[in-house]
Amino acid sequence: MANYNPSNTYKYLYDYIIGDLLSQICTNGSKFCIKDETTPYIMGKKFDEYKERASKNMKGNRLDRHKIASCICGAIIEAKPLQGFNGAKIAPNANEILALCVGVNVIKFYMMYDLLHNLDIPTSDKHRIREYLKENFEMEYPSIENNICDTQEYQKNLYNALYWSHSVCTAVGRECFKYDIWAYSKIFYHLEMFNKNNFQKVYQSYVKMDTV
Amino acid sequence: MLPANNMLNSLLGKNITQAEKQYNDYNDDHDFSKVLEFCNGNTVHNNIIRYSDGQEKIFSFESKGKEENG
Numbered sequence: 001m002a003n004y005n006p007s008n009t010y011k012y013l014y015d016y017i018i019g020d021l022l023s024q025i026c027t028n029g030s031k032f033c034i035k036d037e038t039t040p041y042i043m044g045k046k047f048d049e050y051k052e053r054a055s056k057n058m059k060g061n062r063l064d065r066h067k068i069a070s071c072i073c074g075a076i077i078e079a080k081p082l083q084g085f086n087g088a089k090i091a092p093n094a095n096e097i098l099a100l101c102v103g104v105n106v107i108k109f110y111m112m113y114d115l116l117h118n119l120d121i122p123t124s125d126k127h128r129i130r131e132y133l134k135e136n137f138e139m140e141y142p143s144i145e146n147n148i149c150d151t152q153e154y155q156k157n158l159y160n161a162l163y164w165s166h167s168v169c170t171a172v173g174r175e176c177f178k179y180d181i182w183a184y185s186k187i188f189y190h191l192e193m194f195n196k197n198n199f200q201k202v203y204q205s206y207v208k209m210d211t212v
Numbered sequence: 213m214l215p216a217n218n219m220l221n222s223l224l225g226k227n228i229t230q231a232e233k234q235y236n237d238y239n240d241d242h243d244f245s246k247v248l249e250f251c252n253g254n255t256v257h258n259n260i261i262r263y264s265d266g267q268e269k270i271f272s273f274e275s276k277g278k279e280e281n282g
Contacts, residue, residue, distance in 0.1 A: 011273035012248035015257050019272060023259035033262045037271060064241040083264055106244075109251040113242055117250060127253055134251070 006044040013047070013072060014040050017105045021098060022081070031088035039081045046075035054181050065110040066192070069103035070185035076102060077166050077179060096162040100155065103184075104139035107192045111199050112137075129206055137202040139195050158187070 006014075018040070026032045050071035054063055063071070076099035084090040091097070112133050116126050141155040150157065166179045220226075262268045 006273065009245045009248070012245055012252070015259075015272045015274050016248050016252040016255075019257060019259035019261070022261050026262040027260075028262060028268060030262075033264050036263050036265070037269070040271060040273070062241060062243065065244075068244055085262065085264065085266075109247050110242065112251050113247040117242075130251060130253060 004041060004045050006041065007048050007051075009051075010044040010047050013106070014044065017109070018043065018072075018076075018102055021101055021105070025082065025098065026085075031085050031090060032082050032094070033085040034081045035083060039079070043072075043075050043079040043081055046078050047072050050074050050181060064185075065107055066185035066188040067181060069106040069188040070181045072106060073099040073103035073162070073184060073188075074166075074179040074181060077162055093159045093163040096159045099162060100158060103188055104191055107188055107195075108137065108139050111192065111195070115199075115203065128210075129203070132206045133199075133202060136205075137199055139191065140198055141191070142194060 022034060026034055051063060051068070054067050054071060077096055080095045082090065082094045082098055112130060115133075116130060119126060141153070141158070144150075144153050146154075162179075162184075257272045257274065258270050259272060260268050260270050
């Protein structure tokens with residue numbers, strides 16, 4: 001990772017989202033770990049590359065939230081940070097599961113920002129709402145009841161789609177379908193739409209609690 | 213015949229709004245760094261992560277920056 005200096009955006013992204021999630025997965029007693037201290041840099045390099053490549057195809061230079069979520073999702077899939085500790089067998093799509101979770105948390109942060117940053121209330125109140133939403137709002141996926149033509153949950157299909165779009169080719173040298181930043185950014189868009197009502201519900205539950 | 217107005221209008225380039233004409237394939241979203249800073253607040257991140265050699269360490273770029281500057 002010599003000569004790679006992570007962007008400030010990636011540093012925050014790692015510290016506030018990726019590191020938080022990794023610390024919940026790679027704990028003593030679990031079967032997961034990351035290789036070493038170079039892993040955050042490997043992911044960062046891929047993320048900054050994806051971001052730059054995506055930006056080059058646009059007239060503006062600020063990627064929207066769904067493309068950023070898609071870039072970090074793709075970067076994690078390529079970098080494969082999660083490993084089995086002491087040779088433990090882990091799910092083949094473990095890194096895709098992490099990648100999707102990081103991506104939807106990027107969207108969650110934007111949803112919180114949309115709600116709070118222009119709200120005309122004291123800063124201390126904003127902080128309380130922010131902490132409440134951070135802890136109580138979890139991005140959801142369509143349930144199996146809404147999955148009209150399948151017997152598997154939506155997110156499981158998505159993990160597998162992410163897995164087959166890239167991971168297999170590097171492991172066994174088979175055809176690579178290539179991770180598609182734009183296609184997955186649309187999926188993140190739909191997941192944001194899907195979660196809007198639930199987000200409002202969680203926010204309203206805070207308001208109710210606060211006024212009691 | 214299947215209804216296909218959206219497809220036909222798209223193929224003919226019809227019904228393009230002013231907003232779409234000005235669309236530059238980005239939607240001028242918020243600055244992601246600011247979003248992350250705002251949503252993180254003053255939370256200090258001591259994320260302990262296990263490495264493949266069994267060591268469990270705190271890693272954050274914030275603390276790295278302090279080490280390098282300190």
